[in-house]
Amino acid sequence: MSKSFKDLNLIASILEALDNEGYIEPTPIQQEAIPYILSGRDILACAQTGTGKTAAFAIPILQILQNKNQGMVKKPRALILSPTRELVVQIGECFSAYGKYTKCTHTVIYGGVSQKAQVASLNRGVDILIATPGRLKDLLDQGYINLSNIEFLVLDEADRMLDMGFIHDIRFLSSKIPVNKQSVFFTATLNREIKQLADTLLNNPVKVQIAAESSASESIQQLLYFIDKEKKMDLLFELLNGPLISDALIFSKTKHQADRLADKLNRAGIKSNAMHGDKSQGSRQRALENFKAGKIRTLVVTDVAARGIDIESLSHVINYDIPNEPETYVHRIGRTGRAGASGSAISFCCADEINFLKRIHKLIDKSIPIAEGYPIASKGEITSGLKKYISKR
Known part of the structure; x- marks a missing residue:
């Protein structure tokens, strides 16, 4: 070599x-x-x-x-x-x-x-x-x-x-x-x-x-939060208001939700833009340039819009929603930890996303570590089947 x-x-x-x-x-x-x-x-x-x-x-x-x-x-x-x-x-x-x-x-x-x-x-x-x-x-x-x-x-x-x-x-x-x-x-x-x-x-x-198509970079620290769907926004605020996340690319399942998340973040004092296929080219380019220049701290994106994003030093990727295709998870978290640099990927998982998570674990051939010190949601949405799945890990 x-x-x-x-x-x-x-x-x-x-x-x-x-x-x-x-x-x-x-x-x-x-x-x-x-x-x-x-x-x-x-x-x-x-x-x-x-x-x-x-x-x-x-x-x-x-x-x-x-x-x-x-x-x-x-x-x-x-x-x-x-x-x-x-x-x-x-x-x-x-x-x-x-x-x-x-x-x-x-x-x-x-x-x-x-x-x-x-x-x-x-x-x-x-x-x-x-x-x-x-x-x-x-x-x-x-x-x-x-x-x-x-x-x-x-x-x-x-x-x-x-x-x-x-x-x-x-x-x-x-x-x-x-x-x-x-x-x-x-x-x-x-x-x-x-x-x-x-x-x-x-x-x-x-x-x-160069790398197995199912693998994620070893330089990316992966972390998983089990959380009620309606508590995801509270958890996002808690993490972004903490000292560890300098900037974050946040993945949303839908264009509407991307707009809604960016709006809530801005109203909470966390500068953010949304970027998805319904935005004009000028709007998408400005959002990306603002994020790269540090003018905004978070960029909320859908998968189609994010595939072309190339940011040399990105602190965190946050999967607000677990993707329904396991390969998409690998692509998403690959936005950080690029070219050997370190990075972190955080995923929020509610009960109706557990099957998507299982497929990701099968693809990457390992389990994503569960965040310590944060209580697993206890509402009825978190079923006994999910608790059994967690206990096996």
């Missing part, structure tokens, strides 16, 4: 940019993927969030394009597809940072905003397109984009894109790209649908799997 980025045969301009970012040692996914991409191989990579996936594909793409850069009128040569607007913006920020001293240019393409600025950027010419599938297809249909020069295709969060119904857009877009492109898939889970898509779009790929 390489011990530094210098061992990966990167060019001086990229090494200087990485040094500016404070990057010294590549993460395991970067150590595995960068050499394969530089050598021209297709890759199917399975890695959890927070493992450094964006740099794993951005760095080698920037290097290859920089080495080929001849100062011609620029046409897109690399296409990165990602499921959410927030993630597209953050990938763009990474390309800006890592490519700071190269001549490579990029633009971000996503819906929910006017296309005017995006079209103007395309008309100026770019090397790299970073896009959500829907808006990209719209601009392609309008004749603003030509994908005939694409040399690299990256599907980031491929599993999430399939979950969100982008499979037909992905197949359509791939049909407009040269067959002899180099393709890279990054996914948090490796299910049957992903394998089928990979079989059709990848050419003899190298499979890179």
